[in-house]
Amino acid sequence: MYRYDHIDQTLVNERVAQFRDQTRRFLAGELSEDEFRPLRLRNGLYIQRYAPMLRVSIPYGLLSTVQLRMLAHIARTYDRDYGHFTTRQNIQYNWPALERVPDILADLASVQMHAIQTSGNCIRNITSDHLAGVAPDEIADPRPYCEIIRQWAALHPEFSYLPRKFKIAVTASPADRAAVEIHDVGVRLRRGSKGEIGFEILAGGGLGRTPILGKVIRRFLPEADLLAYLTAILRVYNRYGRRDNIHKARIKILLRALGAEEFTRQVEQEFRAGREFAPSLAAQEVERMRGFFAPPLYQAIDDSTPAIGTSSSGNPAYDAWLRYNTRRHKVTGYRVVFVSLKKHGEAPGDMSGEQMDALAGLADRVSFGLVRVTHDQNLVLADVPQSTLPGVWRELDALGLATPNIGTLTDMICCPGLDFCSLANAGSIDVAKQIHARFDDLDYLYDLGPVEIKMSGCMNACGHHHIGHIGILGVDKHGKEWYQITIGGSSTGPAALGEVIGPSVPKDQVADTIARLLEVYVRERLGDHERFVDAVRRIGIEPFQERVYETHHSAA
Amino acid sequence: MRRIIRRRELVADDARYAGEESAPGTRMVQPVAQFIAALGAGQASGSAAAVLIGPADEVEVLAPHLARLNLIVVEFPKIGEGRGYSQARMLRQRYGYTGELRARGAIKRDQLFFLARCGFDSFDLDPAEDLQASLGSFNDFSVAYQDGSDAVVQVRRRAGAA
CATH class of the missing domain: 3.30.413.10 (Sulfite Reductase Hemoprotein, domain 1)
Known part of the structure; x- marks a missing residue:
């Protein structure tokens, strides 16, 4: 990965000093809230519903284990022992104290990290x-x-x-x-x-x-x-x-x-x-620059390792993880491993300090000391030798990071919503839990194939709901949380914006509405290979609308 | 006495704007539209002129007349206004303007480093700003990734680049 030289390091150090002075001037009353706002925003600092939120830049999602351990240290020292990975490959801390933010930035600078341009009207993280x-x-x-x-x-x-x-x-x-x-x-x-x-x-x-x-x-x-x-x-x-x-x-x-x-x-x-x-x-x-990203020293591993998915290990949980949470690597004998941050009961994208530390240790041992952040709010160990996979699974499973749901319905993207954000209309984390609870049968999820749910708490769309196969948007109606559903969106192949299926639904009916959409899909799909989004493209949204709004729904 | 920063020093403001009285040692700054209109009517004076441009003004209209100007004042009417940075960069780089280039308006010390990099060499700040303390902000950074008009910082030279 890229390593700072004298110029890079001087620049982040001087940015810390500049921000420390800006914070001091604000706390001393020399800068008004209006004057401080654009200064703090361009350094990733928001004033949220309950506390400030600091967004830290993870350029193109790549982290060394030294950096991941520092993120854990910051979570423990300045926050409530966790961080939230975002759809833009960054991490957010939801509870830092304003006056300690300069110290957090100094800690980040010590491991070649910063919060420069993670918000504000400027060029954001690439x-x-x-x-x-x-x-x-x-x-x-x-x-x-x-x-x-x-x-x-x-x-x-x-x-x-x-x-x-x-x-x-x-x-x-x-x-x-x-x-x-x-x-x-x-x-x-x-x-x-x-x-x-x-x-x-x-x-x-x-x-x-x-x-x-x-x-x-x-x-x-x-x-x-x-x-x-x-x-x-x-x-x-x-x-x-x-x-x-x-x-x-x-x-x-x-x-x-x-x-x-x-x-x-x-x-x-x-x-x-x-x-x-x-x-x-x-x-x-x-x-x-290419020299910084040269491939690691892969070992020549012969082809005799059985191909993934051709045989059963006798452990269905491991087999499911292998199938759903790992991907093909361009080098023979290696595998890409996804670390699921979508465990039932946890807010999507959240990770504790302890989990970060443990994952850093694992990455040092099996993946050349590097970790990646995905825009689907999971992490990746990119270079794992196939022979180590059973051990990697056991460790991730013990940490609660092996939920075998990558690419399935419960691998949801979700913004922090009402729980933290002062813009939100909706408790997106709550709804994520409702969906997890309703769709806890893994075999059913596997049968459905890839279904991407993306959820935003307001129309700023941090959760990218427009491009979810199923998109969920929180809207406020007379002080109550309602949810507008779109279907047919996609981020790729080709990208498409979803269509609104009709009037929004109350909070307690979100999971039920999704169940109805899936019912139509299962009935209409042409074999196992037609994904949900492909079926929507082929038959249009009408059959889905009919089913969702046919009877008891108290749509408003 | 109104003061400005010019080439990193505090000096008396020598500019006067529409509606203000001129005084000995001061010069009137004309809005760009008025300057262009006077040129068109053949009423331009022989001596060097000073003009004021707003965020929406196109620097292209000034390009043929830069030799007549020794002061261009770029207005920043509110916090967050950013068009002036491009105006300055174009005047200095593309059109080769070498006279005084002043940023004026809702500007705090936190912007001085960027403004100087874009080619401004005098600054008429928000009246509430502490001018003496602001002088330090030109040194907020000693390094940069981009070329700039201000030659005092160490710029990352891309290998092989001119």
Whole structure:
């Protein structure tokens, strides 16, 4: 992974000192709440319903075990002994004291971490594929480009006061596990006609209250022009994005107002005019960066290990875990292991300090001391020798991190909701528990195949409900929690926004409504291989609507 | 006496704006529209002029006239306004403006480092800001990842880059 040099370390240290002074001025009354807000937000600090919330950056989801142990230390020392992994591959702490945040940042800086630009109207954490570097289907490792973009974007002098937040995602795989179509800018690695690496560039995607999928504005951008082109996009957005209405300030609204063609023309014009002043990305720099992400020293493991899934170990729990929570690795003899943070009874994405410490120990022993965070709020051990899998399963199981539900209905994405967030209308964590309780029969879940449920407590859509196969959105009706259901959304292959099935349902009927949707699916599906979302695409939403609203539902 | 920061020193504000009285040693700053209109009508004075641009003004209109200007004031009417950073960067880089470039308005010391990197060399801050204490903020960072107009920081040079 990337290692800080003197410049990187100096920058985060100086940012800690700057934020410490800003906090001091606020506490001393030298800065008003209005003046402090944009300063603390661009360092990931929110004032929440009950306490401040600090969001810590995990660039493209990659963590060393030294860093994971520090996250555990912070959870224990400054919070209530847990952290919440988010859909943007970051971690949030829900209970730090404002005056101790500078100390947390100093601790983070000691392990090459920070909270820079995890919120605020600036360029946010760069996200990517959680299987980068090990996926059999990728064109090249996207992480060197992520790190190059991260450095370019960090404390950017021109683009630190944008109209609104700005999210960039990078993928190198046709499966697009980074969901680049729902980002302000999506970067897809491509090979040119001579085999050289370049990028397809998308712009104008985003969820929130106006969900829009990004449009391709450049089919093939040469590698050297990556930062110059991003500079051009950001400059057009910074100059012409709306600043009069927070709900119309994202780049997606600018792109829609101008039309994709005109927006593209303006970006290309700015790119040509500004290119000589913009940073050029030299091949040597890419090569240098690639060195940080070189594959670990895999051992040559012969092929005689039985292939996964061909035989039973005699332990059904282990077999289920092997089948659902591990994935193929590009190197023979290795396996990708998912660490499920979706145990029944726990808030999705939450992890205790003890679990973090124990997982760090395991990763040191079996996965080259690295851990990844997925945008589905799970963790990944990316390079696990197959021969160690039974032991890995036993340890994860003992830690409560082996629920064999990756990719199934109960592997839900969920924002913190009313329990913490001052924006939320809904207790999304409560509803997650209701769904877990209703669908606790693993065999039924396995029979259903992949069903992605994504849930947001309000229309800011932190839980990405628009792109869930089943999306759940909390809405407030006369002070009561109601839930609007969408179906047919997808983050990939191709991305799609879900359709609302009808009037929202009361809280106690969410799981029942999902059960009815699944009933229709089981009745209508064409064999085992047609997923829920494929069936919705084929037959439309009407049969689902009929079943959900046919009798006793007290829809309002 | 109103004071500003110019090249990291506190000095008397020599600019006067529409509705203010001029005094010896001060100069009037015209809104950009008025400056352009006067040029069009052939009423431009021979001496160097000073103009004020707002966030929505296009710096492109000034580009042909930069030789006539020795002060451009960029307005930041509220907290979070960010268009001025791009205006400054374009004036300095693309159009090669070398005269005084001033940021004026709802600006706190926390923005000075970025503003200087974008090419501003004088600053008319929020009246409530402590100007003496603000001078330290130019040194908030000694390193940066991006090129900037302000040459005092160590910039990460990308290997092989010009």
